[in-house]
Amino acid sequence: MLYRSFGKDNLSISQLGFGCMRLPILDGDVGKIDVEEAAHMVQKAIDSGVNYIDTAWPYHNGQSEIFVGDFLEKTNQRDKVYLATKLPLFHLDETTDFYATLDKQLEKLKTSYFDFYLLHNIDDKKWDKIIDMGIFDFNKYAKESGKVKHLGFSFHDDVETFKRVIDSYDFDFCQIQLNYMDENFQAGLEGLRYANEKGLPVIIMEPIKGGKLAFNLKGELKEIWDKHNVNLTPPQLALKYLWNMPEVSLVLSGMSTMEHVEDNLKSAESFGIDSLAENEKNLIKELEGFLVSKTEIDCTSCKYCSDCPQNIPIWDVFTLYNNSKIYDDLKGSIGSYSRMDPTRRADSCIECGLCESVCPQNLTIIDYLKTCHKTFTE
Numbered sequence: 001m002l003y004r005s006f007g008k009d010n011l012s013i014s015q016l017g018f019g020c021m022r023l024p025i026l027d028g029d030v031g032k033i034d035v036e037e038a039a040h041m042v043q044k045a046i047d048s049g050v051n052y053i054d055t056a057w058p059y060h061n062g063q064s065e066i067f068v069g070d071f072l073e074k075t076n077q078r079d080k081v082y083l084a085t086k087l088p089l090f091h092l093d094e095t096t097d098f099y100a101t102l103d104k105q106l107e108k109l110k111t112s113y114f115d116f117y118l119l120h121n122i123d124d125k126k127w128d129k130i131i132d133m134g135i136f137d138f139n140k141y142a143k144e145s146g147k148v149k150h151l152g153f154s155f156h157d158d159v160e161t162f163k164r165v166i167d168s169y170d171f172d173f174c175q176i177q178l179n180y181m182d183e184n185f186q187a188g189l190e191g192l193r194y195a196n197e198k199g200l201p202v203i204i205m206e207p208i209k210g211g212k213l214a215f216n217l218k219g220e221l222k223e224i225w226d227k228h229n230v231n232l233t234p235p236q237l238a239l240k241y242l243w244n245m246p247e248v249s250l251v252l253s254g255m256s257t258m259e260h261v262e263d264n265l266k267s268a269e270s271f272g273i274d275s276l277a278e279n280e281k282n283l284i285k286e287l288e289g290f291l292v293s294k295t296e297i298d299c300t301s302c303k304y305c306s307d308c309p310q311n312i313p314i315w316d317v318f319t320l321y322n323n324s325k326i327y328d329d330l331k332g333s334i335g336s337y338s339r340m341d342p343t344r345r346a347d348s349c350i351e352c353g354l355c356e357s358v359c360p361q362n363l364t365i366i367d368y369l370k371t372c373h374k375t376f377t378e
């Protein structure tokens with residue numbers, strides 16, 4: 001495992017962190033973590049040098065924090081890792097909720113402190129709202145009470161808002177979405193460099209774009225790949241692209257199988273700063289152009305919309321749609337869509353808008369669902 005020096009305290013943090021948002025599940029139910037398998041996977045990562053674990057209130061419908069807390073307590077490893085969770089800003093309406101939620105999370109995670117605590121998913125509107133609600137006093141309290149060691153924020157809005165947030169509070173770190181398809185999306189590379197100039201460590205989320213950059217090598221993608229003579233797999237290339245950059249402090253991956261863990265651990269052992277070869281850079285440039293041009297619905301399957309009252313697996317519908325373009329295989333996607341439970345297809349949407357209110361990518365989900373259903377059925 002390669003380690004990077006993190007922040008003003010020069011903490012030594014593994015360059016791969018375990019994101020607990022996509023743990024293995026049972027019966028296809030996001031809220032039912034396969035606890036035994038997930039424990040094996042996290043243990044394997046820790047045994048191989050991973051020392052940063054990221055969770056959050058809403059992951060796995062509230063079960064991710066409980067899993068991580070139980071796991072660290074049972075295995076007596078709380079002090080072996082840096083533990084990160086997030087203040088769920090979407091659920092909080094009163095200032096007192098900030099304080100009560102932090103205490104509730106300490107209880108859920110069976111710990112007296114968090115090494116890293118993030119204001120979850122800040123955007124332009126939320127930032128103004130929580131400032132009015134007294135977030136700065138809360139931040140001060142969280143650190144002075146010793147309940148939080150390092151305070152940061154995670155972010156999914158545009159780069160101008162990102163700079164505004166950084167400039168208006170003395171955060172210890174931040175977390176942004178970045179991968180080679182998103183160089184100019186949200187905070188992007190410009191945001192990464194801005195944070196770096198300000199001395200703020202940057203944690204990367206969605207490095208494989210939620211699995212979209214672990215694509216199958218077929219059709220046009222295979223032709224592009226083969227041209228460049230690169231001896232890596234697609235997920236390996238996606239991770240190497242990020243670890244190549246000195247501005248990146250840590251890359252979180254949401255691994256869902258033991259194979260993902262083993263593969264990403266292997267990558268984290270050898271892909272360091274300035275390790276990207278010229279042919280790999282050229283391949284990335286070409287892949288980025290191809291994938292951006294073919295991806296109409298920029299969904300990363302984060303499953304923040306899993307509370308859909310109609311139980312529509314929105315991310316699966318969008319993956320079918322994008323794959324029909326990327327692999328030029330509309331027939332395949334129509335076949336998969338027709339095999340879905342009819343009560344959970346896109347046309348079951350009642351347009352309540354719950355999904356759009358939580359989507360970190362700000363997708364117009366209701367309209368996209370209509371487009372998908374029409375494409376797959378007419």
Ligand SMILES: NC(=O)c1ccc[n+]([C@@H]2O[C@H](COP(=O)([O-])OP(=O)(O)OC[C@H]3O[C@@H](n4cnc5c(N)ncnc54)[C@H](OP(=O)(O)O)[C@@H]3O)[C@@H](O)[C@H]2O)c1
Nearest residue numbers: 019020021154205206207208209210211214252253254263
């Ligand atoms: N604060 C926020 O707003 C926020 C938002 C998003 C994420 N996060 C945090 O950041 C973490 C990382 O983001 P992410 O989960 O989106 O990471 P990611 O690494 O981009 O996506 C994880 C997915 O990529 C695929 N994958 C990973 N390693 C692979 C491998 N070696 N081979 C093949 N496929 C592989 C799997 O997809 P399949 O299962 O489809 O195969 C896996 O579920 C999250 O887990 C979460 O902790 C935070």
